[in-house]
Amino acid sequence: MIARLHDPNYSRWAAQIRATGGCRQPIHLMGRVDHLDRATGALLHRYSTRTEPDGVLRVPCKTRRASRCPACAEVYRADTYQLIRAGLAGGKGVPDTVTAHPCLFVTLTAPSFGAVHTCREKNGKTLPCHARRDAATCPHGNVMSCTTRHGSDEACLGEPLCVDCYDHAGSVLFNALAPQLWRYFTDALRRRVAKSSGLTLRELRKQLTISFAKVAEYQRRGVVHFHAVIRLDGPDGPTSPPPAWATADLLADAVRHAASAVSVTVPAIADEPARVLRWGTQIDTRPITMNGDLTDQAVAGYIAKYATKAAECVGTLDRRINPLDDLTAFNLREHPRRLIAECLRLGALDELADLRLIQWAHMLGFRGHFSTRSRHYSTTLGDIRADRTAYARDEAITTGRLPLFDEDAVLVIAEWEYAGKGYSLGDALLAAALTGTVLPTLPMDGGGDAR
Numbered sequence: 069m070i071a072r073l074h075d076p077n078y079s080r081w082a083a084q085i086r087a088t089g090g091c092r093q094p095i096h097l098m099g100r101v102d103h104l105d106r107a108t109g110a111l112l113h114r115y116s117t118r119t120e121p122d123g124v125l126r127v128p129c130k131t132r133r134a135s136r137c138p139a140c141a142e143v144y145r146a147d148t149y150q151l152i153r154a155g156l157a158g159g160k161g162v163p164d165t166v167t168a169h170p171c172l173f174v175t176l177t178a179p180s181f182g183a184v185h186t187c188r189e190k191n192g193k194t195l196p197c198h199a200r201r202d203a204a205t206c207p208h209g210n211v212m213s214c215t216t217r218h219g220s221d222e223a224c225l226g227e228p229l230c231v232d233c234y235d236h237a238g239s240v241l242f243n244a245l246a247p248q249l250w251r252y253f254t255d256a257l258r259r260r261v262a263k264s265s266g267l268t269l270r271e272l273r274k275q276l277t278i279s280f281a282k283v284a285e286y287q288r289r290g291v292v293h294f295h296a297v298i299r300l301d302g303p304d305g306p307t308s309p310p311p312a313w314a315t316a317d318l319l320a321d322a323v324r325h326a327a328s329a330v331s332v333t334v335p336a337i338a339d340e341p342a343r344v345l346r347w348g349t350q351i352d353t354r355p356i357t358m359n360g361d362l363t364d365q366a367v368a369g370y371i372a373k374y375a376t377k378a379a380e381c382v383g384t385l386d387r388r389i390n391p392l393d394d395l396t397a398f399n400l401r402e403h404p405r406r407l408i409a410e411c412l413r414l415g416a417l418d419e420l421a422d423l424r425l426i427q428w429a430h431m432l433g434f435r436g437h438f439s440t441r442s443r444h445y446s447t448t449l450g451d452i453r454a455d456r457t458a459y460a461r462d463e464a465i466t467t468g469r470l471p472l473f474d475e476d477a478v479l480v481i482a483e484w485e486y487a488g489k490g491y492s493l494g495d496a497l498l499a500a501a502l503t504g505t506v507l508p509t510l511p512m513d514g515g516g517d518a519r
């Protein structure tokens with residue numbers, strides 16, 4: 069820390085750190101950017117990291133995961149919010165006539181894999197967890213009842229009443245196959261909408277597009293469910309109105325039908341029984357309106373929040389697990405440990421190799437994308453980021469850090485090389501002070517491979 073403060077390059081280092089916006093684990097890049105005259109090949113401007121502190125440029129890690137870097141996850145959350153909001157209320161190239169398109173907020177849950185401790189509230193009162201008057205005793209001697217009124221942050225929430233009765237294998241297989249189940253659902257939805265309007269799929273495509281934006285959320289029991297915005301557009305997406313027969317009621321009916329119709333079958337393997345995986349029976353469809361119960365802001369905020377989360381609420385690990393790792397050494401609670409152990413066990417079966425359960429054991433089997441949109445939903449994260457890059461470039465020109473070129477006459481050649489990430493312990497303390505961020509629990513090596 070003292071060495072950094074005394075470094076003649078300190079103020080440039082501090083400027084780099086401020087520019088990362090409080091990133092907890094900035095990426096170090098080595099390289100240069102040349103601006104060449106297209107006609108003559110003459111070098112007009114060169115930026116090189118050679119003159120930067122430690123010879124590197126520090127850039128934000130851009131993770132979406134709040135558990136890894138709160139600052140970068142916040143940028144991702146804000147971008148996702150804008151993108152979802154644009155698809156509901158217009159903006160970012162989406163016309164505001166989109167508000168008139170039928171639009172639903174749909175939640176597709178996972179089925180039950182065994183009773184778990186829950187915290188349920190009704191009229192502001194917490195209800196007993198699993199009050200059963202004549203509860204059965206399971207083969208392991210546990211009474212399948214729990215009359216405790218659990219607080220909303222008790223560690224036992226989401227954990228099975230009997231950990232030996234719980235279908236951990238079914239849970240991780242559901243996570244692994246949930247993206248496929250979602251694809252089947254969207255196909256079935258198109259077929260159902262076509263059928264209820266008396267059209268073939270081909271005819272439907274000429275009149276209507278179904279646009280989606282979805283996010284995966286882990287429930288405490290360690291299984292994913294999906295929240296989705298589903299909107300009916302005309303043939304060209306949000307710029308064209310859907311046909312008059314395409315109403316929110318028709319869509320809601322089609323969603324319920326499609327969700328209950330689809331399934332994914334896992335054939336019997338070795339000692340494993342065959343399984344037919346479906347969505348849970350709780351299928352929630354609610355209309356999104358500009359001023360009703362469920363507004364565009366509420367939905368965009370909800371989806372954006374979940375887009376920055378992974379499985380951490382279940383108490384799993386935030387990194388890949390090696391099959392040779394001793395799971396007992398990680399100090400996990402029994403339920404997540406069993407889910408991870410099932411991923412490792414099932415992942416070793418040849419027939420299930422495609423599910424890559426070992427690689428995704430830390431995610432309890434889910435290897436899908438957390439937040440996805442169909443092509444026509446609204447703008448893209450790439451476009452939002454390009455806008456920000458262009459803005460930063462304009463600012464660099466205004467402040468004189470980059471000369472103003474005629475863009476068509478200049479060739480930009482960039483060469484970058486990865487040179488490490490994170491902070492040394494001393495740098496981490498200074499960076500936290502500079503950016504007003506909270507320090508993570510610092511490991512003794514500073515958490516990065518930086519000098």
Ligand SMILES: [Zn+2]
Nearest residue numbers: 091129137140
């Ligand atoms: Zn970051």
Ligand SMILES: [Zn+2]
Nearest residue numbers: 185186197214
């Ligand atoms: Zn309970």
Ligand SMILES: [Zn+2]
Nearest residue numbers: 206208230233
């Ligand atoms: Zn049991």
